[in-house]
Amino acid sequence: MTLNMLTRALAGACAVLAMNAAQALDARFEDKDGDLLADVPADPAKWIDPATLVFAYTPVEDPAVYAKVWDDFLKHMEKVTGKKVQFFPVQSNAAQLEAMRAGRLHVAGFNTGSNPLAVNCAGFRPFAMMASLDNRYGYEMEIITYPGSGIAKVEDIRGKKLAFTSETSNSGYKAPSALLRQEFSMEAGKDYEPVFSGKHDNSILGVANKDYPAAAIANSVKQRMQSRNVVKPEQLEVIYTSQTFPTTGYGVVYNLKPELAEKIQQAFFTYDWEGSELAKEFNSSEPPQEKFMPITYKEHWEVVRAIDAAMGVRYDCK
Structure with missing residues (x-):
């Protein structure tokens, strides 16, 4: 689903x-x-x-x-x-x-x-x-990783850390959690280790700097950070994109x-x-x-x- x-x-x-x-x-x-x-x-x-x-x-x-x-x-x-x-x-x-x-x-x-x-x-x-x-209007939730992380698809997150932003965030927590549970039968704490960065910026920088193997983020934030050269497109890979929110x-x-x-x-x-x-x-x-x-x-x-x-x-x- x-x-x-x-x-x-x-x-x-x-x-x-x-x-x-x-x-x-x-x-x-x-x-x-x-x-x-x-x-x-x-x-x-x-x-x-x-x-x-x-x-x-x-x-x-x-x-x-x-x-x-x-x-x-x-x-x-x-x-x-x-x-x-x-x-x-x-x-x-x-x-x-x-x-x-x-x-x-x-x-x-x-x-x-x-x-x-x-x-x-x-x-x-x-x-x-x-x-x-x-x-x-709107943005999409993306699950991102970095080149060479060993993660090519969502299922590869199993057994690894996944960075969320905060529990009140739609794209940074609630939507990806629902997706992982419903479509991939993956539960936080059991099938992967959830960590919380606090903000989308932190999650994106964390993946770009290889601090997190993967993260769930709002792609609108990623686009703005790339336009300011805070991160480069080649530092990130997208393995999942949601509907528009x-x-x-x-x-x-x-x-x-x-x-x-x-x-x-x-x-x-x-x-x-x-x-x-x-x-x-x-x-x-x-x-x-x-x-x-x-x-x-x-x-x-x-x-x-x-x-x-x-x-x-x-x-x-x-």
Whole structure:
């Protein structure tokens, strides 16, 4: 059973998960309109209107690089919202989730696998995703190795180490784990040794430097690293490529003042990518990421929720 077949077979499980979304949401949230997101509070007294908006991009190897990449966009957001905007360099998915849950993070890009946790535990309301001008989007999970590793196909990982990123990552853990279990009858800890690098960048560099014999990664990250000459194509070999998944989802915390939340959305959809640092960084992906397109969590993250259902993932908030 391929990963494509697996996600189709789990459509029913995903539907059940969607029907039970109210139970998946943390007890402090409501979802009266059935969009699977925490509703904006009806009581204006519960809205927040911070003097400084805090923005965080999904954790990367060198947050300082991405502070520069996002700088012009955040200045645009300042003009549109009339607020100061601060870049918050998070070091892990868990830190990013906790920051929003604690009220310290207002606008964010959560990676594919973290979106359900952010939605259900932190009140994240995603509304945008990077896409090409003709609305193509997403990335594939790849299992990579290095030349001469002795690994030519997925089955060759048996008895060896496989690097994942973190347990909240879709392509860095959940999707490959489901694939290995369903298609190859390989269980972590029994048939191969799982190790966790923390980030896609670390996994890719680890394979390129022969620290890990194989790793499960998002190929969009690999493409950007190759475009910056951080790793060279000849250092890596791809032994498996999945179906296409949605990429990082951008949105706001649920209890922002509605007028402010609308202005933040406006900032995303009116930003001019031409010649920007965002364009320089993200146009190298395939498909190229050239704009922000509107999305809904209910539709675009259905396949991710299906994989979570297959993995027995619960969106319990600790």
